[in-house]
Every structure is written in structure tokens, then in C-alpha cells.
Amino acid sequence: MSETPGTLLGLSNVVTRLRARVSPGPDPDADPALYQRLRTHATRAIEGRESFIHDAVILGKRVRLFSNSHHLADFWRENFWSEQEWRAATGQPVSREPALVVYAAINVASEPEASYVSVARQEVFLFNTSYYGDLRATAMEALGRLIGKAGFVLHAAAVEIHGRGLALVYPKEVIHPTPTWGLMEVQGSSFVADGWVALEPSGRLHALEKSLYVRTSVVSSYPEYAARILFSKFENVPDLPAGQAEARAEQAEALDLAARRSDSRQALRGLPPERSRLQLLRLIASSDSRAMVPAETLFGRKRILRMTTAAAAFALRAGGDEPVHPAAVEPFPCPGYEVAVGSVPGHPRELAKLIAAT
Structure with missing residues (x-):
């Protein structure tokens, strides 16, 4: 079972069989027979069974999800703005036709675990994985390919401090917790995004997500957010092995x-x-555990922005000796810096302080 x-x-906790991204398949635009096979198998998996259709509005574009996974559809609905939410917030209409259609089908015996993107037909196919991180990343990458010269979709974050927009570009290596949490402790800070952002050639940054898809182990570094995370929807939060609660009682109490x-x-x-301590230990027990939490729940509605202009961009690196040094951060037009995360000792908020002061 996926x-x-x-x-x-x-509110919920779903365990997924896969906890990493599946392999990308061949380009269906280069193989009409492959495209027809993918489309046929995806629609057959969804038609006639319990299935879900939900339109998200991302960067003002309608992105339609078809899925037979309750978990994927549920997290997708929580992650992005609906058309009604978008119109209420921006006053802007949304085209009735989707700019991108995503098929996420599980339990399809005739397909391998893989993802496919058809740029020509503006469609994405994802088979046999319920890991939400894969659906989210695949859809964001496909959207980035579709908007072309109009801008970029980046795996990054953005925070504004006293009107100064700061962009954080993430590497493939894991940087956890992200500096966003520490930057939001700085007086005068506002949250824009943490995960995926859209960048205009001018340097204007746009939030793409309504809610944060976060590693639950962030509460080990920032337990002050625990009360706002504990009542969320979860993915892959395990039970504690026998004896762990007793062995880590002091940590749980703290x-x-x-x-x-x-x-x-x-x-x-x-x-x-005794119950909250057990739940907190479960949250930090596995690096695979995730929560879907509205940004407003974490930081408050008054501290949320939908866009900012990057005054500085920081490319985070796992290694390196010099904590921070000037460097071009493509494709940002503003001044850039490389930050060697491993060379900044102490609590993760020390990294945030370094970035805020640069």
C-alpha cells in the first residue's frame, strides 16, 4: 500500500511507503506512445474509484490535481490557495482553464514508481507514491518550466526585515532547520515563503504556498512553535520504540x-x-516526519506578506570554511552571498543572526 x-x-497522520522522490521518467513529449500510455493508466486509476479533483491557484494560475490518494489531495488542498481565497486576497480573476494538470495515481500495477512532465501538453504524471514532498516538488518544477522567461520558480525562502527583502536559496543538501525560523525572531520581520518562491527578473519575489510543509523535528530547535504545530496534519510521524520515552524523559520535559x-x-x-511530552518526542524521532501548517498559524496574520523585493540573496551551502562571503547568486539581480552553514557554530538562530546582519 502506498x-x-x-x-x-x-488532525491526521498518514504513513507513506516511500519517503523520497521517485525517479523521473523519459520525456513523454518525445514519445507519443509513452504519453498515451501514461494518460490512459492515470485516468483509469482515477475514474470509477474514490478520487479527488482540486484546483489550486499558484502565482495566479490554476493548477488542477487529479488523484486517487486521499493524503495527497488533502495536503494539496491545505498547501495552496483556492480560487476563492485568491480572489478574496487579490481581487484578481483566475482563468477557468488550468495552466497545469497534475495526475497523481497510486496503486497502479502497470506503471513503475516514476514522474513524468509533458511541457507541450502542460501535464504532470506521478505514479505509485503518496509522499507529498514529491508531488509538491514535481508540480513546482513543472510550473517553473512553463512560465519560461516570465520568471523562475526556486527552492528557496523569503523574509522581509524592516522592508528589506532577504532571499535564501537552498542546496540539495539538507539545511535544517532553515534560517527562516531564526529570522522570524528578529524585530520587524515578516514572513513571505519557506519552500518554493517565484522570482521575477526584476527581483520581485512571490509566495507560492499558503501553508508550510515542514520537518516536525524543527521543534527540537524551536520548541516555542510546538503548540502551533501539534494540532496540524502530519505525514510519517512514527511511534516511539519501546523504552524511548523513559530514556528521553529529561529532553521531553524540557x-x-x-x-x-x-x-x-x-x-x-x-x-x-505526560501526553504532550510523548507527542513532542514523536515529532523529533524521525527526519522523515512532516507537518502541513498554515503560515498564519505559525507567525500570525499581520506578519505575513505575499511578496517582497530581494535586497540580498543568500545561497546556503552545507560545507565551507568562511561563514559568509560575497558571491553572485543566480538568477537574482541583487547583491548575493554564499553562506557556509557548517561553519556557523551554536544554535541554528546564530545562522539567522549572521544573515540578518549582512
Whole structure:
């Protein structure tokens, strides 16, 4: 099975068989027979069964998902703005025709685990994976190919501090937790995006996502956000192995105390400490665990922006000796810097302080 219910946490917890991206397949635009096969198998998997159709509005474009995975459809709906939300926020109409159609089909025995992108037909096919990170990244990459010279879709983040837009470009290596969390502690900071952004040639940055798809282990570094994350929808949060709760009781108590001190909304008030401590340990037990959390829930509505102009761009690197040095960060037109994450000791917020001061 591609997905199974996990032990409940928050609103939901789904365990997926795959927890990394599947291999990209050949270009269906170069092989008409391949395209017909993919389209046939995708539509057969969705038609006549429990299936889901949901339109997201990303960068003002309608992106339509067809899927027979409840988990993928659910996270997709939480991740992006709907047409109604987009129109209410921007006043802008959305074309009735989708700019991109995504088929995400699970339990298709006739197809390998793979992804395919047809630029000519503006379609994406994803087979036999319920890992939401794959659907999200594949759709974002395809959208980037479709907008062409109008801009770029980047795996990056953006924060504005006192009107100064800062862009963070992520490498393929894991940078966790991202500096965004520390930057949002800086006075005068506003959140734009953390995950995927759109960049205009002018340097204007646009948020693409309504909610953050975050590693739940972020609460080990920033337990003050735990109360805002614990009541979310989750992916791949495991049970604790026997004896782990007792062995890590001191850590669990420290996390719980920090979480409750910062719980201004009193969300944890009705949760007994022994239960919240167990849940916090589950959140930090696996690097594969994810949560889908609205940005407004994490940072507050008044601190959310949909766009900013990058005054500086920072390319994060896992290695390196010099913490920060000037360097061109393509495709940004603003001043750029390379940041060697591994050379910045201490709490992850020290990296954020370095970036904010540059």
C-alpha cells in the first residue's frame, strides 16, 4: 500500500511507503506512445474509484490535481490557495482553464514508481507514491518550466526585515532547520515563503504556498512553535520504540516546558504533560516526519506578506570554511552571498543572526 493510517497525532497522520522522490521518467513529449500510455493508466486509476479533483491557484494560475490518494489531495488542498481565497486576497480573476494538470495515481500495477512532465501538453504524471514532498516538488518544477522567461520558480525562502527583502536559496543538501525560523525572531520581520518562491527578473519575489510543509523535528530547535504545530496534519510521524520515552524523559520535559511557556493561545492547557511530552518526542524521532501548517498559524496574520523585493540573496551551502562571503547568486539581480552553514557554530538562530546582519 502506498499510504496507511499512522497512530493519530493532531488532525491526521498518514504513513507513506516511500519517503523520497521517485525517479523521473523519459520525456513523454518525445514519445507519443509513452504519453498515451501514461494518460490512459492515470485516468483509469482515477475514474470509477474514490478520487479527488482540486484546483489550486499558484502565482495566479490554476493548477488542477487529479488523484486517487486521499493524503495527497488533502495536503494539496491545505498547501495552496483556492480560487476563492485568491480572489478574496487579490481581487484578481483566475482563468477557468488550468495552466497545469497534475495526475497523481497510486496503486497502479502497470506503471513503475516514476514522474513524468509533458511541457507541450502542460501535464504532470506521478505514479505509485503518496509522499507529498514529491508531488509538491514535481508540480513546482513543472510550473517553473512553463512560465519560461516570465520568471523562475526556486527552492528557496523569503523574509522581509524592516522592508528589506532577504532571499535564501537552498542546496540539495539538507539545511535544517532553515534560517527562516531564526529570522522570524528578529524585530520587524515578516514572513513571505519557506519552500518554493517565484522570482521575477526584476527581483520581485512571490509566495507560492499558503501553508508550510515542514520537518516536525524543527521543534527540537524551536520548541516555542510546538503548540502551533501539534494540532496540524502530519505525514510519517512514527511511534516511539519501546523504552524511548523513559530514556528521553529529561529532553521531553524540557521541550514541553518551553512549549508551554510560549503557548500564548493556551492550546496545550487541556493536554496532560505526560501526553504532550510523548507527542513532542514523536515529532523529533524521525527526519522523515512532516507537518502541513498554515503560515498564519505559525507567525500570525499581520506578519505575513505575499511578496517582497530581494535586497540580498543568500545561497546556503552545507560545507565551507568562511561563514559568509560575497558571491553572485543566480538568477537574482541583487547583491548575493554564499553562506557556509557548517561553519556557523551554536544554535541554528546564530545562522539567522549572521544573515540578518549582512
